[in-house]
């Protein structure tokens with residue numbers, strides 16, 4: 001593993017009008033590392049990924065990706081190197097485009113030659129039959145749409161993948177296949193991941209380190225071992241671990 | 253505690269041999285192939301593979317199967333009323349007021365050009381005579397109940413301005429404000445962090461226990477279903493592989509009685525206490541659909 005960080009975030013701040021949703025956030029991710037972000041709903045996780053992906057233009061602080069300081073507006077080469085899988089696959093897929101169009105479009109934009117072979121491979125990687133290529137998003141189930149979104153990020157063979165709840169709409173058998181695929185690709189191509197998830201077991205499985213966020217701040221950074229040993233420092237991280245054990249009915 | 257199971261009480265919903273088909277250019281897609289169950293005042297979980305017909309089952313109950321889908325069933329009865337022979341208008345009246353569904357894609361189901369607060373207030377006023385001020389107050393209380401911080405700020409946000417988990421809670425608030433008898437919740441908490449998730453489930457649980465609501469809880473989270481639901485249906489390829497008491501999902505000693513698909517699912521789960529390099533995957537057997 002290369003020790004140069006692939007991603008460095010320093011004092012990142014994001015506001016929408018009067019609400020300050022990411023506050024002085026700093027972390028870095030080594031090249032080839034998989035870094036998890038967990039935390040409260042609304043704490044700013046998706047916003048951080050959107051800033052890194054160049055989709056949010058109102059922010060302060062420094063973001064360095066693959067050695068270069070990032071401007072607010074990114075160039076075409078950036079999008080070939082950095083791809084994002086969105087939390088909400090329905091919103092991120094164009095309703096009037098077939099699966100095939102969705103996968104072919106980024107390849108055409110970047111002038112990539114072996115489009116057909118890459119599309120076939122990506123479909124197979126995410127476990128979708130080839131016959132689904134001519135379906136529209138509304139003809140797919142929730143998990144099938146999510147797999148199209150993952151396939152779209154994979155076809156460009158990026159170096160960094162920003163994954164926002166990539167498997168929360170998948171059943172656990174497809175989840176296992178997608179997670180195994182992501183781990184294999186990472187080893188094979190030395191990819192760098194940031195994975196946002198509410199599932200602590202998924203994060204511990206996929207990531208070396210993780211950040212816990214609450215109210216727009218990073219409250220604790222820890223290793224996956226610390227998480228698995230249930231020994232984080234902060235009360236909030238402890239609370240998450242307890243809650244992940246499942247529902248407890250108060251017996252009166 | 254569980255809702256009382258009185259044998260004389262009429263079930264809320266009876267469903268027999270439900271089928272949902274889509275006639276497409278490339279042939280018939282059989283999304284649901286003969287599903288049967290009854291729902292009482294309980295929490296009924298549905299788990300199963302992606303594309304196995306879970307969402308279409310919920311939509312069929314509500315008469316919301318999109319074109320060109322068609323629904324057939326031998327029986328579909330809500331509190332003694334035959335839904336199969338009921339006219340469209342009467343079914344529309346049941347929808348929202350008596351039977352509600354929290355859709356899997358909350359942001360897609362919300363109107364993008366109206367604030368989320370207005371949409372909750374509107375859902376209330378459709379079914380209750382109330383002034384707009386009253387409706388707004390009710391909506392703010394609902395947002396607070398689903399653990400939204402700063403409900404007054406969120407009331408005025410548009411769907412694209414709320415986070416994934418906030419969108420889910422807005423949908424839940426909107427569906428609960430009419431106080432339905434049956435709530436079909438399709439992956440209602442998949443975007444919520446685990447602590448907020450438990451608080452939202454507590455609300456649903458109270459509605460089942462105190463008001464006798466019937467809850468159909470569609471989820472991929474086996475641990476959650478096992479700890480939260482009373483019974484669970486395991487679906488694969490449009491069919492129920494088995495129906496079991498939810499607590500038995502995790503019961504090691506009951507493994508011998510489990511369907512191989514259910515066991516396969518349980519074995520795919522990543523586990524904090526037993527971390528391994530590669531997750532087990534499932535071997536699908538064509539015999540399951542025979």
Ligand SMILES: Nc1ncnc2c1ncn2[C@@H]1O[C@H](COP(=O)(O)OP(=O)(O)OP(=O)(O)O)[C@@H](O)[C@H]1O
Nearest residue numbers: 016021041042043044045046047413415416417418
């Ligand atoms: N375009 C916007 N306008 C106004 N507020 C916004 C906008 N986008 C995000 N926000 C606010 O920023 C906060 C953080 O949202 P974000 O989507 O990053 O949360 P999250 O941690 O990803 O939550 P979840 O786990 O629920 O997906 C929320 O309070 C949200 O309402």
Ligand SMILES: Nc1ncnc2c1ncn2[C@@H]1O[C@H](COP(=O)(O)OP(=O)(O)OP(=O)(O)O)[C@@H](O)[C@H]1O
Nearest residue numbers: 139141142143274281283302303304305306307308
């Ligand atoms: N308009 C359509 N035309 C053809 N097939 C369709 C259409 N809509 C849905 N389907 C198919 O019906 C099947 C059942 O879909 P459904 O949405 O019920 O799955 P699900 O069990 O909810 O899956 P998930 O867990 O991924 O949400 C899927 O295989 C889907 O591809």
Ligand SMILES: [Mg+2]
Nearest residue numbers: 046087415416
């Ligand atoms: Mg998010």
Ligand SMILES: [Mg+2]
Nearest residue numbers: 141142307356
């Ligand atoms: Mg579904």
